[in-house]
Amino acid sequence: MTKKVLLKYSAEKTKEPILASIIKETGTLLNILHAEVSAEGGEILLAIDAPDAEVNQIIKLFEQRGIETKELKRAIQLDEEKCFDCGACISLCPTGALRLTDDYSVELDEDKCIYCEICVPSCPVRALKISKF
Amino acid sequence: MEKYKYQYLQHFFKFGGIELTKTKVNKSIAEINDRIKRGDAVVVTAEEMVEIVRERGEVEAAKEVDIVTTGTFGAMCSSGAWLNFGHADPPIKMQRVWLNDVEAYSGVAAVDAYIGATQLSETRDFEYGGGHVIEDLVRGKEIKVKAIAYGTDCYPRKELETIVTKDDLNQAVLCNPRSAYQRYVAATNSRDETIYTYMGTLLPNYSNVTYSGSGALSPLHNDPNYETIGVGTRIFLGGAQGYIFWEGTQHAPTKAMGTIMTIGNLKEMDARYIRGATIEGYGTSLYVGLGIPIPIINERVAKTTGISDEEIRVDLTDYGVPRRERPILKEVTYAELKSGRVEVEGKEVPVSPLSSLKQAREIAGILKNWIEDKKFFLAQTVEGLSTDQVFKPIKQIAAAPVAKDLMTREVVTARPSDSITSAAKIFAKRNFDHLPIVDEKGKLVGIVTSWNIAVAVGTGKRKLSEILTSKVIVASEDEPIDAIARKFETHRISGVPVVGTGGELRGILTSEDLSKLIGRRRR
Numbered sequence A: 001m002t003k004k005v006l007l008k009y010s011a012e013k014t015k016e017p018i019l020a021s022i023i024k025e026t027g028t029l030l031n032i033l034h035a036e037v038s039a040e041g042g043e044i045l046l047a048i049d050a051p052d053a054e055v056n057q058i059i060k061l062f063e064q065r066g067i068e069t070k071e072l073k074r075a076i077q078l079d080e081e082k083c084f085d086c087g088a089c090i091s092l093c094p095t096g097a098l099r100l101t102d103d104y105s106v107e108l109d110e111d112k113c114i115y116c117e118i119c120v121p122s123c124p125v126r127a128l129k130i131s132k133f
Numbered sequence B: 001m002e003k004y005k006y007q008y009l010q011h012f013f014k015f016g017g018i019e020l021t022k023t024k025v026n027k028s029i030a031e032i033n034d035r036i037k038r039g040d041a042v043v044v045t046a047e048e049m050v051e052i053v054r055e056r057g058e059v060e061a062a063k064e065v066d067i068v069t070t071g072t073f074g075a076m077c078s079s080g081a082w083l084n085f086g087h088a089d090p091p092i093k094m095q096r097v098w099l100n101d102v103e104a105y106s107g108v109a110a111v112d113a114y115i116g117a118t119q120l121s122e123t124r125d126f127e128y129g130g131g132h133v134i135e136d137l138v139r140g141k142e143i144k145v146k147a148i149a150y151g152t153d154c155y156p157r158k159e160l161e162t163i164v165t166k167d168d169l170n171q172a173v174l175c176n177p178r179s180a181y182q183r184y185v186a187a188t189n190s191r192d193e194t195i196y197t198y199m200g201t202l203l204p205n206y207s208n209v210t211y212s213g214s215g216a217l218s219p220l221h222n223d224p225n226y227e228t229i230g231v232g233t234r235i236f237l238g239g240a241q242g243y244i245f246w247e248g249t250q251h252a253p254t255k256a257m258g259t260i261m262t263i264g265n266l267k268e269m270d271a272r273y274i275r276g277a278t279i280e281g282y283g284t285s286l287y288v289g290l291g292i293p294i295p296i297i298n299e300r301v302a303k304t305t306g307i308s309d310e311e312i313r314v315d316l317t318d319y320g321v322p323r324r325e326r327p328i329l330k331e332v333t334y335a336e337l338k339s340g341r342v343e344v345e346g347k348e349v350p351v352s353p354l355s356s357l358k359q360a361r362e363i364a365g366i367l368k369n370w371i372e373d374k375k376f377f378l379a380q381t382v383e384g385l386s387t388d389q390v391f392k393p394i395k396q397i398a399a400a401p402v403a404k405d406l407m408t409r410e411v412v413t414a415r416p417s418d419s420i421t422s423a424a425k426i427f428a429k430r431n432f433d434h435l436p437i438v439d440e441k442g443k444l445v446g447i448v449t450s451w452n453i454a455v456a457v458g459t460g461k462r463k464l465s466e467i468l469t470s471k472v473i474v475a476s477e478d479e480p481i482d483a484i485a486r487k488f489e490t491h492r493i494s495g496v497p498v499v500g501t502g503g504e505l506r507g508i509l510t511s512e513d514l515s516k517l518i519g520r521r522r523r
């Protein structure tokens, strides 16, 4: 399963090519779901699709380079019984995790979800739920 | 000439769809029903009809096809149900009645009540409302009923509490004053904050678009002249067979925004097509599945049922402006909207349908199956629908005040280059909290509050440019006071600079100015 890891960079660290060097070093594809940089530092949310041992190794590499990491253990559910494919949620989703298919069904791709929770209250029948654990 | 002909046509259609121009194909409702009975009626959905008309032309299509089915499944706020509870012993004349804590209208005879879709629960706020009560009734769930009365000689009882399901009710009739808008505008938002509207959640700075309606499948758009649709038309309503019984409220056929009043037996409906809903920051509503069969009585009707998503245009409207006449940004087609991305102000943004296109298609398909299975026959209309009705705004005896009516025009301002000490002096001399900062052209560049000054003194900062807040919530001169009062509430602020279209400062409006007005209104 894809794991999601939040990286917190301090202001100085944002200038170093840490992400690129780790990708090069491990050869693992690190998918950036969301990135934000400000004067105080930055945040990157990664999706890593690799065996657990490999993910742990990658986390360790970031920490060795002074990056704070946090694995996001959350889950989003689309209740297919309740959902009636109205699509109210899809234009709010910043990553395209929620989308309309060719036959106008609404689909959720959790791997792309950054748990921003914008979609949750927008659902008129409360078919979307995020759980944290 | 063209215009005259159009009016002439409208006049005739209004009085029952009298044949005007001779058509090559002419079928009666009775003939089509005979075909249904024999099992050889040709039924297609409105989406399938687009291709047929495109390929073979309307005359051939009219010869070949007998019925076109349509469908939509959208939020229809103007929905509700009439319920009759039967009499209690001793009897009560319900003065007020609540169903699962949602009040129903009972200003009619003793035990009749109308539960409206947008009425909110008194205990669960936006999470539950009349729309949810209606869905729960359809699902056969138990509903808590509470009624109070003043008591009369014939109805002595003053209170009643009980639990009912739809089977316990004498009648449960879905009765919607306004259903199935022919088409509806698409919405976006120019403001720099997210807004919550009946058109869904609209992100700041035109970052998404929402729309409603099923385009080529839209029931009324497939017969916009109401040549076949009228009072008495039998339809698919919430999974059962229902009827059109009048034009809908706000019916505006000349703007291609016709509506219908619909009625049907709630007890026979299916909760897949009747869904209670919460629209964030707005309230509750009811999603209603509705489909109309269009009998192809001639090539004129064949042609209108052949309309495609590319041909149906709607105005992309800025819901960021809280006025009745909202600015229109451009026209978009349903084809563009259904593609999922639309260009707004130079950028491509995602689109939300709001009504379920998948279920609209499903409804058109079910209606088709019903007819093919001889479970559904066409009804002859007894009266046409108006084709020239105009939707008027409410008659207001006083115009609602706007910012420029109340704002203070003489505003003390400062420049970004002015010193903090000079500003401190201004604050000391006068009794106010906000000092607008303007550039040499009078354009607002920021604001400084007395709090900012107090904090800045002693930090070594010298110029106002170092401490001003540049992200200022402003109002425009023509912004209604009611909208500004909402801004004060949501942003917890006590004043706004009022600016012209180019951002130039025109005045200032404080919560004090507003409370003076509200005081006046109360008196």
Ligand code: SF4
Pocket: A076, A092, A093, A094, A095, A096, A097, A098, A112, A113, A114, A115, A116, A117, A118, A119, A120
């Ligand atoms: S929480 Fe919802 S809106 Fe946010 S990324 Fe996930 S699916 Fe998209």
Ligand code: SF4
Pocket: A078, A082, A083, A084, A085, A086, A087, A088, A089, A090, A106, A122, A123, A124, A125, A126, A127, A128
């Ligand atoms: S808003 Fe809710 S019901 Fe509508 S498509 Fe999204 S999950 Fe489904």
